[in-house]
Amino acid sequence: MAAQYITDVHDVASSIPRGRVTTYGSIASFLTLGSARMVGWAMNKCLPGEEVPAHRVLNRKGELSGRNAFSTPTLMQERLEAEGVSVTDNKVDNFAELFWNPTELLE
DNA sequence: GAGGTGACGGCGG
DNA sequence: GCCGCCGCCACCT
Numbered sequence: 001m002a003a004q005y006i007t008d009v010h011d012v013a014s015s016i017p018r019g020r021v022t023t024y025g026s027i028a029s030f031l032t033l034g035s036a037r038m039v040g041w042a043m044n045k046c047l048p049g050e051e052v053p054a055h056r057v058l059n060r061k062g063e064l065s066g067r068n069a070f071s072t073p074t075l076m077q078e079r080l081e082a083e084g085v086s087v088t089d090n091k092v093d094n095f096a097e098l099f100w101n102p103t104e105l106l107e
Numbered sequence: 108g109a110g111g112t113g114a115c116g117g118c119g120g
Numbered sequence: 121g122c123c124g125c126c127g128c129c130a131c132c133t
Contacts, residue, residue, distance in 0.1 A: 024115055028128095035128035040114035045131085047114095059115060066114030076114095 005033055009042040012102050016056040019084045020100035021092055023060050030102035036060075044069050055079040062095030 008031050016022055024036040033039060036059075043054045043066065055076040059065040067076035067090060077087040086093035 025117090028115080033129080035130090036115035037113060038115095038129060041130065042114095044114055054114075057114080060117090064114090069114050 003042075003045075005031060005038065006042040006046050009033075009039055010046050010050060010052055012105070013043070013052050013054060013057055015102070015105055016053055016100055019098070021056045021058055021062070021080070021085065021095070021098050022100045022102060023058055023062075025060050026101055027057065040066060053079075056083075056100075058092060058095075062092045062099075064090045064092075 009027055012022075012027050012030065024039040027039045028034070028036040031039075039057070043052065043057060046052055047054060047069065054066060055064070055070070057066070064076045064080075064087065067073045070076050077090065080087050080092065085098060092098060
């Protein structure tokens with residue numbers, strides 16, 4: 001089972017507080033995957049059959065880069081707004097404030 | 108088995 | 121501050 005990191009990424013994503021967001025790079029660094037691509041890939045690989053709050057995971061710019069991977073490109077934004085996260089032009093508003101670092105799990 | 112691609116990030120120009 | 125290139129590791133063709 002070399003896909004252990006998928007479960008790890010999955011767990012971290014599920015640990016993201018509601019109304020908060022994080023970045024692929026932060027997760028990649030936290031799990032020492034070595035590449036942010038692994039996080040995105042893990043999400044895409046895990047989406048079917050798993051209820052992962054992937055909509056809370058954004059790129060370093062705070063953009064909903066993965067919205068196209070959802071059932072509908074708008075689903076990601078709709079979900080974020082449903083959690084109280086304002087999204088404008090496929091980008092999270094107050095990204096700096098809503099940003100959640102996985103290292104907080106250690107604290 | 109080899110090459111290309113990807114839900115990204117960092118660095119240079 | 122924006123645009124472009126390279127690096128990263130695993131998956132798909």
